[in-house]
Amino acid sequence: MKKVEKIKIVAIYGSPRRKGNTATLLKKAVEGARDSGAQVEEIFLRDLKMSPCLEIFGCTKSGECRLKDDFQKARDQILASHGLMLASPVFFYTVSAHTKILMDRFQSLWVKKYWIDKTPLNNPKITRKGLFISVGATKGKKLFDGILLSMRYFFDTFDMKLWKALLYRGLDFEGDVLKYPEYLDEAYEAGREYVTVLTNP
Numbered sequence: 268m269k270k271v272e273k274i275k276i277v278a279i280y281g282s283p284r285r286k287g288n289t290a291t292l293l294k295k296a297v298e299g300a301r302d303s304g305a306q307v308e309e310i311f312l313r314d315l316k317m318s319p320c321l322e323i324f325g326c327t328k329s330g331e332c333r334l335k336d337d338f339q340k341a342r343d344q345i346l347a348s349h350g351l352m353l354a355s356p357v358f359f360y361t362v363s364a365h366t367k368i369l370m371d372r373f374q375s376l377w378v379k380k381y382w383i384d385k386t387p388l389n390n391p392k393i394t395r396k397g398l399f400i401s402v403g404a405t406k407g408k409k410l411f412d413g414i415l416l417s418m419r420y421f422f423d424t425f426d427m428k429l430w431k432a433l434l435y436r437g438l439d440f441e442g443d444v445l446k447y448p449e450y451l452d453e454a455y456e457a458g459r460e461y462v463t464v465l466t467n468p
């Protein structure tokens with residue numbers, strides 16, 4: 268009988284708040300994914316020691332970042348996974364600083380992919396898929412425009428397409444999301460559905 272490989276997902280908490288709105292939603296998605304049989308590793312960016320990119324381009328030789336800190340472990344976990352669930356609040360129309368530091372450190376991989384390995388742009392073979400969760404306090408139509416654009420290009424670095432984005436407006440204080448059980452249900456269901464999608468790419 269063919270052995271079915273367990274789906275491995277990395278869940279990244281990008282907010283400085285441990286129990287904030289995005290963290291609560293991501294926890295639900297993690298719960299859904301685990302209930303569907305996936306193995307989920309959680310990374311809380313606020314607990315990592317990670318320098319911002321210093322733009323020294325030590326990565327141009329091999330694609331390896333010269334700065335040695337918690338980035339390497341997080342990168343390797345992401346690269347070894349079938350899928351990534353990432354949650355960040357909107358901070359000034361983009362991601363949190365914690366999330367942005369991780370994204371910028373992935374420039375080393377971007378350099379490897381496009382400068383060293385000369386991978387063509389818009390590779391049609393991309394099958395990996397990612398889930399993104401975000402919230403903002405305000406309700407403007409363009410609230411998520413910037414963050415979604417950043418996320419698409421970030422995911423592309425490790426050959427991932429944005430499969431689903433759960434975006435919620437009008438949530439500001441810690442615990443605000445608890446007033447909307449339908450958002451929590453949606454996150455849970457997204458976690459479940461995500462495993463199905465990753466199992467049948």
Ligand SMILES: Cc1cc2nc3c(=O)[nH]c(=O)nc-3n(C[C@H](O)[C@H](O)[C@H](O)COP(=O)(O)O)c2cc1C
Pocket residue numbers: 282283284286287288289290355356357358359360361402403404405406410438439440441
């Ligand atoms: C530094 C900072 C910048 C923010 N910028 C925005 C913003 O540009 N637009 C917005 O709607 N909300 C903004 N907010 C509000 C947060 O998006 C909101 O409080 C959100 O619920 C925080 O999510 P969390 O609990 O997961 O951290 C900002 C909050 C902070 C602390």
